[in-house]
Amino acid sequence: MNVKKLKVTLLSLVALSLLVVLTACSSSKAAGEKLVIYTNGDEAASEAMKSALNEAGYEGKYVLQSLGTSELGGKLLAEGNQIEADIVTMSSYFIESAQQQHNMFNDLTFTTNALEEHPPYYTPVLANTGSIFVNTEVLKQKGLPMPTSIKDLAEPEFEGLVSIPNIMDSSTGWLLVQAIISEYGEEEGKTVLRELLANSGPHVESSGSGPIKKVQAGEVAAGFGLRYQAVMAKESGLPIEFVDPIEGNFSLTESVAVVNKDDATTTLAMEMAEVIIRDARKELLTHYPVALYEGETVADMNKPAYSMEFEQPLTVELLEQHQEFFKSAK
Amino acid sequence: MPDVKPAMRIIYIPILLFFTAFLVVPLGILFVRSFETSDGFSLSNYLSVLSNAELMASIGNSIKISSLTAVITTFLAFVLAYALNCTNIYKPLKAAIKTGILIPMLLPTITYGFAIIYSFGNQGLLTKITGENLFGIYGFNGLLIGYVIYTLPAAFLLINNSFKYIDKKFMIVSNLMGDGVIRSFKNTIVRPLLGTLGGAFVLAFILSFTDFGIPASIGGTYTVVATQLYQVMLGSIPDFNNGAVIAVLMLLPAVFGVLLLNYLEKLNFHYDKFTAIGMMQHRGRDVSFGIVSTVILIGMLSIFAVMFIAPFLHSFPYDLTFTLTHIIDTFQSSDVRTVYQNSLFIALSTAVLGTLIAFCSAVLNVRTAIKGRTSTDIISMMTNTVPGMVLGLSYLFLFNGSSLKGTFTIIVLCNIVHYFTTPYLMAKNSLSKMNPIWETTGELLGDSWMKTVYRVLLPNSASTVIEMFSYYFINSMVTISGIIFLVTAQTSVVASKIKELQHFAKFNEIFILSILIFLTNLVVKLLCDHFQKRKFNHL
Known part of the structure; x- marks a missing residue:
């Protein structure tokens, strides 16, 4: 009897381990040993980085995963260097906060000649500037005046015809809030934002590129987003016009950092990060026309009229304050 | 044995x-995590979730819209099943209904939302055809359309299956006994199907209550439980313990629904034998059901039409010339x-x-x-x-x-x-x-x-x-x-x-x-x- 029981137990263990082996086989195939890059950059940034890496011979050796800024930010803060990614490109302030909390990035082993100083564990990849843009056809169709400021978009005539990015998910949304707060202060700013949010209704977008798409699609007449996207849309012949708001064009930089993992991965990651900075900048500069390194120049059309910087240093804490401000304006 | x-x-x-x-x-771990806080186990996660007005509103929204979806879906599914089983409509139409209704099942729910945007949005296909915006699609309306399309096939299969086990001879008997239309309908169709109809309602409710794809694509500012759960877990400030609480709360209606289903099972009739008989001739019935079911089917499929059109055009809706570049570009991406x-x-x-x-x-x-x-x-x-x-x-x-x-x-x-x-x-x-x-x-x-x-x-x-x-x-x-x-x-x-x-x-x-x-x-x-x-x- 005991022998029989033993036999049953043994055999079922064999069957179970077969199942495990079967699934393990499939999972080992999944690992694939590819380097993982997480980026909050949008399409153009991803494409530029991909083509630089592919040209340097890394094709098929990495996976580039796009994530929303908040999603990636949440992952960085929650997972530290347990994160799947080996390289991260992300808004600089978020990289700084993650480094403070987890000490998760290696100092870069290559040198760059950046125009502005930055900590040793990251170097800027690109900078984004915010502006207003309009769909001139929809504007005409609805008989609306050309806006000159963010405040103009908060006027009742723009009801349901404005699209803005949501600061809860998108760093582009922060550019909007910075402009409002620095021009109008918290109190009047809240009124402006409240009216703007009311006008935007369902067009408060989680992606920074959301508003320009909505404006291009004619779903709305005007929007706030990245300036270069409006410039590109206009150049491609679409009925789009960009407007530098008198509240100011604010900017954010996104940087590349290498996650502290085992040596072999980190060395390879470091090489690839260097390729991104060395080879991708040329293409990136055409999409995000802000000079970051010595020797870079941009065309006049891409120079915003009211370039500004927020008075306080940009940190995750400040972002959270501004997110609260945004929520309270709803 | x-x-x-x-x-x-x-x-x-x-x-x-x-x-x-x-x-x-x-x-088990999920339950444990929902009670876990930085200082030991307590109900404080639940209290914080339950006192969060936005979250509670989203749960309310979910219940409201899922119930409405379930009512509409059950009704439509019943009409289709009735047309299929109790009328003499044109045979090929019956075949078309049977196959066409299943098409949404082959697509991810997240696609539904985008198809709806491209159909009913400002520049949507159906908007262009009708010349004006029919209604706002972001939020309640869009969600409702999406959920109904999503749940209709499942509800239809359920009801259609039960129709096979109803003895249609009773319809003739009821007719011969001099029952009015309503009474006959009530006693020979609705009563035997009551359990199934309840089942279809519960099924549609649970499916829409727990779906993530549709609200993720077309939810707009109308928050529902599924999107809230996603935000709490993968938003800018992840809170895993509160996520566990929301998951547990999401489980509750589902548990309740399954219990209800088991209860409704008891209402089901079991006929000893059923005979295949021809339906009585009734032109008015056939024509009206033929039209109604065609409208339901075409309405549903027309929403997906844009999906098969837009990618083949240069820049929908502005440049409507045919192109394969989008297709080629997409497939060239490794x-x-x-x-x-x-x-x-x-x-x-x-x-x-x-x-x-x-x-x-x-x-x-x-x-x-x-x-x-x-x-x-x-x-x-x-x-x-x-x-x-x-x-x-x-x-x-x-x-x-x-x-x-x-x-x-x-x-x-x-x-x-x-x-x-x-x-x-x-x-x-x-x-x-x-x-x-x-x-x-x-x-x-x-x-x-x-x-x-x-x-x-x-x-x-x-x-x-x-x-x-x-x-x-x-x-x-x-x-x-x-x-x-x-x-x-x-x-x-x-x-x-x-x-x-x-x-x-x-x-x-x-x-x-x-x-x-x-x-x-x-x-x-x-x-x-x-x-x-x-x-x-x-x-």
């Missing part, structure tokens, strides 16, 4: 261990090829392993006297109850530190457990109809029990096994709510890629990927149907 053989235990024990490890334990391969691999593995597990469970339950065999029934009730998002989340909690994290295995396992109920019930249904003494005969002829299962039971349920395979495959291809917490950069699938593309509002790519899923599922479905038919012809 044969005596308990060691071979039975050898199958039974691993299955039990499998569901313990991948269903019971993860859910990313797309990789995620498609991933999806196929996952769907195939899920279908093979899932069918194996579900079939073995059913064999043990129906055809053996093994002690504790009813536990597979309990398992199937549990998997029926647990929403995909909740299951995925509980896997995230349990396996986060383990080597399973970020593998295909964990996704396959999640799919197997998530979709276990239906294939299991299919197998059970087919196995219980077979002659109960086959095993004994086999034994007398000198075959071991395993051999009998392999040589007799399996071939006789071949058609069902194929159906189980196709069910697992198609659902693994389209699911997003089950896997959204489990996919990583290296294991991303087509459905999660669509979510990523949404971030860039790249609708052409979204539609092309959706078509890819659709065609793959269509091929698998047609192949499976073909094999099923062939098997039947042999018998």
Whole structure:
């Protein structure tokens, strides 16, 4: 009897381990040993980085995963260097906060000649500037005046015809809030934002590129987003016009950092990060026309009229304050 | 029924261990986590969630919109099933309804939202045709349309199936006895179907309550539980413990629904015999039902039409010239090829392993006297109850530190457990109809029990096994709510890629990927149907 029981137990263990082996086989195939890059950059940034890496011979050796800024930010803060990614490109302030909390990035082993100083564990990849843009056809169709400021978009005539990015998910949304707060202060700013949010209704977008798409699609007449996207849309012949708001064009930089993992991965990651900075900048500069390194120049059309910087240093804490401000304006 | 053989235990024990490890334990951990705080265990997570006005509003929204969806869906599904079973409408139309209604099942729910935007939005296809905005689509209206389309096929299948078991002779009897139209309808159709109609309502409610794809694409400012759960878990400030609480709250209506379903089961009629009879002639009835069901079908399919049009145009809706560049560009991206391969691999593995597990469970339950065999029934009730998002989340909690994290295995396992109920019930249904003494005969002829299962039971349920395979495959291809917490950069699938593309509002790519899923599922479905038919012809 005991022998029989033993036999049953043994055999079922064999069957179970077969199942495990079967699934393990499939999972080992999944690992694939590819380097993982997480980026909050949008399409153009991803494409530029991909083509630089592919040209340097890394094709098929990495996976580039796009994530929303908040999603990636949440992952960085929650997972530290347990994160799947080996390289991260992300808004600089978020990289700084993650480094403070987890000490998760290696100092870069290559040198760059950046125009502005930055900590040793990251170097800027690109900078984004915010502006207003309009769909001139929809504007005409609805008989609306050309806006000159963010405040103009908060006027009742723009009801349901404005699209803005949501600061809860998108760093582009922060550019909007910075402009409002620095021009109008918290109190009047809240009124402006409240009216703007009311006008935007369902067009408060989680992606920074959301508003320009909505404006291009004619779903709305005007929007706030990245300036270069409006410039590109206009150049491609679409009925789009960009407007530098008198509240100011604010900017954010996104940087590349290498996650502290085992040596072999980190060395390879470091090489690839260097390729991104060395080879991708040329293409990136055409999409995000802000000079970051010595020797870079941009065309006049891409120079915003009211370039500004927020008075306080940009940190995750400040972002959270501004997110609260945004929520309270709803 | 044969005596308990060691071979039975050898199958039974691993299955039990499998569901313990991948269903019971993860859910247990989820409960524990929902009570866990920085200082010990308490109810404070629940209090913080319950006092969060935005969250409670989203739960209210979910209940409201899911109930309304369930009412509309049940009604529409009933009309279609009635048209199919109790009228003499044009035969090809009946065939068209039967097939057309199933089309949404071959697509991921996240696609529905984008199709609705491109149909009813400011520049949408249907808006252009009608010349004006019909209604605002972001939020309530869009969600409602999406949910109804999503739940209609399932509800229809349920009701249509029950119609087959109603004896239509009673309709004639009722007519001859001089019943009025309403009375006759009430007594011969509604009363026998009451349990099923309730079942369809509950099913539609649960499906829309727990779906993630539709609100993710078209929810707008109208928050529902599923999107809130996603935000709490993967937003800028992740709060895993509160996420666990929301998951538990999401589980409650599902538990309630399943209990209700079991109760409604009792209302179902069982006719001893039913005779196939021709319907009475009634032109008015046929014409009106023909028109109504055509309208429902076309209404549903017209929403998906744009999906097959937009990617082939230069720049919908501005430049309407035909082009293949979007298609070519999409397929040249190595990313797309990789995620498609991933999806196929996952769907195939899920279908093979899932069918194996579900079939073995059913064999043990129906055809053996093994002690504790009813536990597979309990398992199937549990998997029926647990929403995909909740299951995925509980896997995230349990396996986060383990080597399973970020593998295909964990996704396959999640799919197997998530979709276990239906294939299991299919197998059970087919196995219980077979002659109960086959095993004994086999034994007398000198075959071991395993051999009998392999040589007799399996071939006789071949058609069902194929159906189980196709069910697992198609659902693994389209699911997003089950896997959204489990996919990583290296294991991303087509459905999660669509979510990523949404971030860039790249609708052409979204539609092309959706078509890819659709065609793959269509091929698998047609192949499976073909094999099923062939098997039947042999018998």
